Amino acid sequence: METPQRVVIRAGEKSLRLDMPELLGGTNKGIMPLEALLGAYAGSLNVVGNFVAKTMDFDLRHWEFTIWAEFDPRGIYGLAKVRKALLVVHVEARVTTGESARRLALLRKTVAERCPVHNLLKLAGVRFRETWDRIAPDGSGAKARKKNVDRKSKERSSRHVYRPN
Numbered sequence: 001m002e003t004p005q006r007v008v009i010r011a012g013e014k015s016l017r018l019d020m021p022e023l024l025g026g027t028n029k030g031i032m033p034l035e036a037l038l039g040a041y042a043g044s045l046n047v048v049g050n051f052v053a054k055t056m057d058f059d060l061r062h063w064e065f066t067i068w069a070e071f072d073p074r075g076i077y078g079l080a081k082v083r084k085a086l087l088v089v090h091v092e093a094r095v096t097t098g099e100s101a102r103r104l105a106l107l108r109k110t111v112a113e114r115c116p117v118h119n120l121l122k123l124a125g126v127r128f129r130e131t132w133d134r135i136a137p138d139g140s141g142a143k144a145r146k147k148n149v150d151r152k153s154k155e156r157s158s159r160h161v162y163r164p165n
Helices: 033-055 101-114 116-123 142-155
Strands: 007-011 014-018 060-070 088-097 127-135 159-162
Touching: 014 033, 033 060, 033 088, 033 101, 033 116, 088 101, 101 116, 101 127, 116 127
Parallel strands: 088 127
Antiparallel strands: 007 014, 060 088, 060 159
């Protein structure tokens, strides 16, 4: 622990700093724990999804996840007797592929079944709201969807956007 609000997690030679914004008593020198959790979920979706796509011979050209969560902070601070866990995790996936919508739905289902972070959240009673949009390799459909995502981004500030390389 570096400060009461900041901690460095080490795994081998790598490290990750968690902190809170100054408004919540932190120094804003790291990502918030919830952001780390959502980032781990996005990373797990990416790793498991790429493995599943390969085993399915799925034409996965590119994908991008936008993930955010709903929770009631009053529970964390002891201000109300409400559920202290995440309530809903939202996932928006934009998948560039030449595959059919049916094959994309199968990929989505298989990834959810195999993703350890998804299953951990599910066992904790978290609900999921997911949209997986298929973007044709020529980019058709991408412009309209991007406009919708940009509008939503302005409405919600607690989004974790993960774009794998």
